[in-house]
Amino acid sequence: MVSPASVQPGRHRRFELLTLGDELLLGLTANSHLTFIGGQLARRGVSLQRNVTVTDDAAVIARQFAESWAAADIVITTGGLGPTCDDRTREAIAEILGQKLVFDPAIQKAIADRFVRLGRKMTDNNLKQAYRFERSEVLFNANGTAPGLWVEQDGRILCMLPGPPNELHPMFVDQVLPRLSARGLLANREAYIQVRTVGVGESMLETKLQPIFDRHGDALSVAFCAHQAQVDCRLSSPSDRLDPVQLEQIARECASVLGEDFLCFGHDSLAKVTADHLRSQEKLLAVAETTTGGLLANCFTEVTGAAKFFAGGCVCCSNESIMQLLDVPECLLAQHSTVSAENAVAMATGAAERLGADYALAVSGTCGPCCGGGSENPIGTIYLALYSPLGVWSKKMSYPGPRATVKVRAVNAAIDWLRRELIRSSRNVAVRSGQTANQ
Amino acid sequence: MVSPASVQPGRHRRFELLTLGDELLLGLTANSHLTFIGGQLARRGVSLQRNVTVTDDAAVIARQFAESWAAADIVITTGGLGPTCDDRTREAIAEILGQKLVFDPAIQKAIADRFVRLGRKMTDNNLKQAYRFERSEVLFNANGTAPGLWVEQDGRILCMLPGPPNELHPMFVDQVLPRLSARGLLANREAYIQVRTVGVGESMLETKLQPIFDRHGDALSVAFCAHQAQVDCRLSSPSDRLDPVQLEQIARECASVLGEDFLCFGHDSLAKVTADHLRSQEKLLAVAETTTGGLLANCFTEVTGAAKFFAGGCVCCSNESIMQLLDVPECLLAQHSTVSAENAVAMATGAAERLGADYALAVSGTCGPCCGGGSENPIGTIYLALYSPLGVWSKKMSYPGPRATVKVRAVNAAIDWLRRELIRSSRNVAVRSGQTANQ
Numbered sequence: 001m002v003s004p005a006s007v008q009p010g011r012h013r014r015f016e017l018l019t020l021g022d023e024l025l026l027g028l029t030a031n032s033h034l035t036f037i038g039g040q041l042a043r044r045g046v047s048l049q050r051n052v053t054v055t056d057d058a059a060v061i062a063r064q065f066a067e068s069w070a071a072a073d074i075v076i077t078t079g080g081l082g083p084t085c086d087d088r089t090r091e092a093i094a095e096i097l098g099q100k101l102v103f104d105p106a107i108q109k110a111i112a113d114r115f116v117r118l119g120r121k122m123t124d125n126n127l128k129q130a131y132r133f134e135r136s137e138v139l140f141n142a143n144g145t146a147p148g149l150w151v152e153q154d155g156r157i158l159c160m161l162p163g164p165p166n167e168l169h170p171m172f173v174d175q176v177l178p179r180l181s182a183r184g185l186l187a188n189r190e191a192y193i194q195v196r197t198v199g200v201g202e203s204m205l206e207t208k209l210q211p212i213f214d215r216h217g218d219a220l221s222v223a224f225c226a227h228q229a230q231v232d233c234r235l236s237s238p239s240d241r242l243d244p245v246q247l248e249q250i251a252r253e254c255a256s257v258l259g260e261d262f263l264c265f266g267h268d269s270l271a272k273v274t275a276d277h278l279r280s281q282e283k284l285l286a287v288a289e290t291t292t293g294g295l296l297a298n299c300f301t302e303v304t305g306a307a308k309f310f311a312g313g314c315v316c317c318s319n320e321s322i323m324q325l326l327d328v329p330e331c332l333l334a335q336h337s338t339v340s341a342e343n344a345v346a347m348a349t350g351a352a353e354r355l356g357a358d359y360a361l362a363v364s365g366t367c368g369p370c371c372g373g374g375s376e377n378p379i380g381t382i383y384l385a386l387y388s389p390l391g392v393w394s395k396k397m398s399y400p401g402p403r404a405t406v407k408v409r410a411v412n413a414a415i416d417w418l419r420r421e422l423i424r425s426s427r428n429v430a431v432r433s434g435q436t437a438n439q
Numbered sequence: 440m441v442s443p444a445s446v447q448p449g450r451h452r453r454f455e456l457l458t459l460g461d462e463l464l465l466g467l468t469a470n471s472h473l474t475f476i477g478g479q480l481a482r483r484g485v486s487l488q489r490n491v492t493v494t495d496d497a498a499v500i501a502r503q504f505a506e507s508w509a510a511a512d513i514v515i516t517t518g519g520l521g522p523t524c525d526d527r528t529r530e531a532i533a534e535i536l537g538q539k540l541v542f543d544p545a546i547q548k549a550i551a552d553r554f555v556r557l558g559r560k561m562t563d564n565n566l567k568q569a570y571r572f573e574r575s576e577v578l579f580n581a582n583g584t585a586p587g588l589w590v591e592q593d594g595r596i597l598c599m600l601p602g603p604p605n606e607l608h609p610m611f612v613d614q615v616l617p618r619l620s621a622r623g624l625l626a627n628r629e630a631y632i633q634v635r636t637v638g639v640g641e642s643m644l645e646t647k648l649q650p651i652f653d654r655h656g657d658a659l660s661v662a663f664c665a666h667q668a669q670v671d672c673r674l675s676s677p678s679d680r681l682d683p684v685q686l687e688q689i690a691r692e693c694a695s696v697l698g699e700d701f702l703c704f705g706h707d708s709l710a711k712v713t714a715d716h717l718r719s720q721e722k723l724l725a726v727a728e729t730t731t732g733g734l735l736a737n738c739f740t741e742v743t744g745a746a747k748f749f750a751g752g753c754v755c756c757s758n759e760s761i762m763q764l765l766d767v768p769e770c771l772l773a774q775h776s777t778v779s780a781e782n783a784v785a786m787a788t789g790a791a792e793r794l795g796a797d798y799a800l801a802v803s804g805t806c807g808p809c810c811g812g813g814s815e816n817p818i819g820t821i822y823l824a825l826y827s828p829l830g831v832w833s834k835k836m837s838y839p840g841p842r843a844t845v846k847v848r849a850v851n852a853a854i855d856w857l858r859r860e861l862i863r864s865s866r867n868v869a870v871r872s873g874q875t876a877n878q
Contacts, residue, residue: 025487027478028666031470034492039466048464050503053473053490064489166841227467286760293740294733297754301732312760314753315736321725321751321794325764355760402605 013185015041016072017051020061020079020089021163024053032165033078040172043267044181045191045236056080062092069096073156074185076176079163081129081146090131093160097153099133107131107138111145139175143167150179157185192223192236193251196263198270198416202231205258209233212253216242220250229270229412230263260420270415271299277422278309278359281429285418286357287313288326288347290338291365291382296411311355316347326350339366339377341394344385352387359421360387361414365397365406382410386417388425452624454480455511456490459500459518459528460602463492471604472517479611482706483620484630484675495519501531508535512595513624515615518602520568520585529570532599536592538572546570546577550584578614582606589618596624631662631675632690635702637709637855641670644697648672651692655681659689668709668851669702699859709854710738716861717748717798720868724857725796726752727765727786729777730804730821735850750794755786765789778805778816780833783824791826798860799826800853804836804845821849825856827864 017037023029031053038048049072054064061080068075080089094101108130115122129146132138139148139159144167151158159176161168181188197205202224213222219241225232233254235247242250255262264273278285289296297313300306314325322328322338328346336342344362352360365382380401385394397413399406456476462468470492477487488511493503500519507514519528533540547569554561568585571577578587578598583606590597598615600607620627636644641663652661658680664671672693674686681689694701703712717724728735736752739745753764761767761777767785775781783801791799804821819840824833836852838845 022486023664023666024473025477025490026481026664027474027476028664030474031490034463035466035469037466038464042465047461047494049494049499051464051470051490051492055486055488060488166844225462225465225467227462287754293745294736294752294754297733298737301754301756306732307756310756312753312755312757312764313733314751314764315726315733315740316751317740317746317749318751324793324795325751325753354763356763405605 013046013073014049014071015046015074015076016068017048018061018064018068018075018077019051019053020056020077021053022056025055033161033163033168036165036169037076037078037172040177041186043190043192044177044186044188046186056089058088058092061089062096065093066096069156069158074180075156075158077158077160078168081148081160081162090128093158094133097133097151097158099135099151099153101131102134104130104132104138107147110140110147114145139171141167142170148175150176157183190266192234193247194266195233195235195251195254195258196266196268197231197233197258197261198229198263198412198419200231200258200261202226205231205233205261208257209254212250212257216250220247228408229416260423263419269299269303270412270419272303274415274419274422275300275303275306275309277419277426281422281426283309283358283422284311284356285309286311286351286355286360288316288351288360288362289313290316290322290347290363292363292407292411293317295407296361296363296414299411299415311357314347314351322347325354327354337377338364339381339383340364341383341385341396344383344394345387345392348385348387349392357387358389359418361385361418362387363410363414365410380406382406382413384410384414384417386414386421388421390425452485452512453488453510454485454513454515455507456487457500457503457507457514457516458490458492459495459516460492461495464494472600472602472607475604475608476515476517476611479616480625482629482631483616483625485625495528497527497531500528501535504532505535508595508597513619514595514597516597516599517607520587520599520601529567532597533572536572536590536597538574538590538592540570541573543569543571543577546586549579549586553584578610580606581609587614589615596622629705631673632686633705634672634674634690634693634697635705635707636670636672636697636700637668637702637851637858639670639697639700641665644670644672644700647696648693651689651696655689659686667847668855699862702858708738708742709851709858711742713854713858713861714739714742714745714748716858716865720861720865722748722797722861723750723795724748725750725790725794725799727755727790727799727801728752729755729761729786729802731802731846731850732756734846735800735802735853738850738854750796753786753790761786764793766793776816777803778820778822779803780822780824780835783822783833784826784831787824787826788831796826797828798857800824800857801826802849802853804849819845821845821852823849823853823856825853825860827860829864 017034019031019033024031034051041048052064054060090101111126111129112122126145132149133151137150139150141147141162144162144164146162148162148171149160161171180186213220219237221236221238223234235251237247251265287296294315300310316322316325319333323330326347327350328343332342332346344364347362347364348360362385363382366377366379380399382397382399383394384397385392399409456473458470458472463470473490480487491503493499529540550565550568551561565584571588572590576589578589580586580601583601583603585601587601587610588599600610619625652659658676660675660677662673674690676686690704726735733754739749755761755764758772762769765786766789771781771785783803786803787799787801801824802821805816805818819838821836821838822833823836824831838848
């Protein structure tokens, strides 16, 4: 658990994000910069006040920048720095700043070196990227040609970042956050302790935790953030009336009251936490899915080092594939259909046995695309199965909503079921070996 | 192919989108409303001029709305209509509009009916949603309690939509687009013909198609949109100097020049087009993947009716799972490792044979998480294999970039390879049966 920062000086400064790009407004690309930068600032105790997306047109960018620059203390821009971008963008912003553009040989050298390293030929338009505002710092770009730019002027900050996420993300974390922190504009570490929960609604969570919160009155600030299957509870203390040790103690109390509904402190995903349980117990997992079409396997393979705990998975879109990959008998499918508790159990068992896994999850249901709904099993009916060293069980779930939602909810429910089972099994091992249960 | 609309009257009107929600600025939720609404408007010939995201605070919303309302002709808002939302938002916007809020019994009835239908109890705060501006139309919400609101005033339009995507999407398509179209603010059907291409860069595409474009001069307007593996080429005619039949003819010429690089007219995905080839040839596909961890299977299972062409897939994170699920011999893995042409070929063959499929794709590589890089196979090395009725081949690819990018590029390359193979096989069948090749 990370202790929250002792100061939150950026609280009253206004941060605006200006995302540039026709591709965002035309709906071709999701605005991932908002999600990333908004999330990063929030973790340091700063709330982004506004995000404005405008077209690539230089006059439009200049007009919007002028407005944001007048209203905000810190303006962050993304995009518009590439070699094919309109020249006039830099010029227009330079004019608003009252600065000249100057050619920087150090930038030119970095760009040229990059082309040599990649064995490619540099084109003339890349040299545009070697211009910077006369009073600005250059943010080195380890993954592309366009450097970022950092301007401090009239008590305000302008930070211009390149558009490609693999260039922007490390630049923001390694160069922008430390600079903002050094100037006291955001906390120098996590600004709150996050108690992440799963499988419990926001109002129920509040009810369960309120007695703990009540003991601390105004000294404790609590914010709830609900997303997908999770609700995060963020604890901080206005004006540091509680010290980090006290906040950590409160977070531990919350976790203890929540029991298995407590997922983790911080930002780990449900799959990551579940994977950690598997790894620490040295257990191997397999999955089998129809309805969720590969999404369940993908959640686990997204965790770094998945080979250590994840044997593999089968995606089945036909009775034949269920029989061939998972050894489910034809007579079982004929008698019960694929959308049944019996089949889910047989799929989980087949996956575990075929792949030599200790645990297996199976998901079968009617959100399509493989199996249609029927009178017995309306759309949104999902059967989950969990195979473990102690036995195999199934569960029937019913999710309303569009297909994408049903898939995500089914995957989260399956993973959370396994997580809870792993907690119980570790507790049992501890009890059997004479230790006190301690999780 | 859909003919483009004959009028594009909304071209010079200013559309702004105002997305409301702390969860967007805190980075908890992606701004999918921008992607959806921006894309929908673009298809009708209108470019969204600006998107502004602000916090849920009523005063902030009011200030931003006043600014947008003064600057734009059409303002669309999303979010801020739910039962738990701040009351003052509606009041603040009503004040800017100079309208009173009135209680609408018809909305109340629709909300009450919905609760009865779902067998749930209506709470008092749901009644807040029954208030509307005195001079406004109600947009019926088939999937939730919050109705949308439509205001026309002083030559401008305000359209307020609920936040949940499954409520917003049908409301926008079924009620908002027809209203905007009826008022001449956007085209009454697709505003351009889209020639979707795959596997060819934007500049190469332009070079190939320029001779066609040149013959039509200013009468033809061309816009390129690059995203992921695709580049879309959007053809329209300013002031209708070319009629829809002529534009369609030009699009067909482009497709013909592009050959296999042509994917489709319109907006279908690469997986959808490939699935259509499989379906029309009555062929069955199987997949096997390590590196891409289920993403390849998920692309195909996202296509409606996947069971008709997709047998299933195997996600393998260990040598054991490759041997167990795909019948790859242990000695092959020992001699060549999982990241090899030999293994990719064996995985594809195993998937096809095990699942009784006509075609199979396999992806194995080093973008992690299963297999680390080595001196022989640096990170980003991917082996693809394609099994077909005519034989089995492998291909080595090398993708720089972060893991998520490598995964997407590998999946797209695999699917596109299959698509090209299916085009050739259908051509061969046509030739063999004495017909003229025609695709």
